Amino acid sequence: EAGVTQFPSHSVIEKGQTVTxxxxxxxxxxxxxxxxxxxxxxxxxxxxxxxxSKQDESGMPNNRFLAERxxxxxxxxKVQPAELEDSGVYFCASSQExxxxxxxxxxxxxxxxxxxx
Amino acid sequence: LAKTTQPISMDSYEGQEVNITCxxxxxxxxxxxxWYQQFPSQGPRFIIQGYKTKVTNExxxxxxxxxxxxxxxxxxxxxxxxxxxxxxxVGDLGAGNMLTFGGGTRLMVKP
Numbered sequence: 390e391a392g393v394t395q396f397p398s399h400s401v402i403e404k405g406q407t408v409t410x411x412x413x414x415x416x417x418x419x420x421x422x423x424x425x426x427x428x429x430x431x432x433x434x435x436x437x438x439x440x441x442s443k444q445d446e447s448g449m450p451n452n453r454f455l456a457e458r459x460x461x462x463x464x465x466x467k468v469q470p471a472e473l474e475d476s477g478v479y480f481c482a483s484s485q486e487x488x489x490x491x492x493x494x495x496x497x498x499x500x501x502x503x504x505x506x
Numbered sequence: 507l508a509k510t511t512q513p514i515s516m517d518s519y520e521g522q523e524v525n526i527t528c529x530x531x532x533x534x535x536x537x538x539x540x541w542y543q544q545f546p547s548q549g550p551r552f553i554i555q556g557y558k559t560k561v562t563n564e565x566x567x568x569x570x571x572x573x574x575x576x577x578x579x580x581x582x583x584x585x586x587x588x589x590x591x592x593x594x595x596v597g598d599l600g601a602g603n604m605l606t607f608g609g610g611t612r613l614m615v616k617p
Contacts, residue, residue: 393549422604432550432593432607445604480549482605495605497549 391415393498395481401504407469410501414463414483421464422484422495423456427477435479438464471505478502510594515612524581526611528594531575539570539577542593544610550593554579581613589615 394413402408414421423435435454436446440461449456453472458464468475482495511529518524530539538557542550554561556568556577567580581588591610597603 424605424607431609432605434604434606437604448604482549495550495552497551499548 393481393483393496395479395498395501397501398499399502399504401506402471404473404505405470407467408471408503410466410468410479410481410503412464412466412481412498414481415496418483418485418496419461420484421458422482423464423466424480424482424497425477426480427474430477432480435466468503471503473505476503476505510596510608512592512594512608512611514609515614517614517616518584519616520585521583524584524588524613524615526579526581526592526594526613527576528579528596529576530594530596533574533596534598536598537596538598539568539574540595540597540605541566541568541579542595542607544591544593546590550607553592584613584615586615586617589613 393415396411400408419440421438424432425435426432434448436449436456437444438458441458453468455467456464478500480497480500482497484495509532512526538555540555541553543553544550554563554566554568556570558570558574561568569578579592591612593607593610595605597606
């Protein structure tokens with residue numbers, strides 16, 4: 390099966406600009422998550438979708454970040470306006486509703502490396 | 507979610523067995539122990555998960571003592587391609603729950 394796909398793989402933007410990251414989860418996965426790792430820090434949870442609904446957005450750092458998942462398929466994460474501290478790697482992951490596999494594993498994408506200059 | 511502590515880094519040589527231990531003193535009854543592997547420029551990848559005793563798959567073994575306050579990931583006969591960061595996660599990890607990553611252990615396998 391195709392994995393979790395993220396686009397773009399790299400993005401360099403100037404402070405104050407807008408960037409939109411996209412994530413295509415594994416087909417049929419209702420759960421979609423966004424995580425990020427900023428320089429020197431640990432990977433942190435941002436938010437969780439179940440289908441098109443935001444289940445948990447407690448990790449979103451501020452209102453400059455907007456995530457959407459229209460139709461319950463792919464998701465976008467928009468940063469507007471971008472600040473220097475937003476630089477890092479943004480990961481998307483998906484999982485099946487209810488698990489169903491003994492590992493309850495998530496599948497992560499390769500991430501988008503965002504650099505704000 | 508229970509906090510985890512693991513070594514920041516480890517070095518090994520090809521063909522050796524590598525054991526990475528993770529401490530999780532505050533693990534709860536419903537918590538599972540899961541290990542992820544992350545290569546450079548990739549997202550974390552599930553390796554193994556367990557609740558108690560021993561679990562083995564084609565990639566690794568996971569040893570969990572009776573008190574479950576620690577766990578050891580064992581990688582048999584490592585190769586250069588096993589160089590990665592290994593994360594120990596503890597929590598009720600049914601689908602739908604967020605993952606909490608610690609700093610991980612950076613394993614360097616040398617020729």
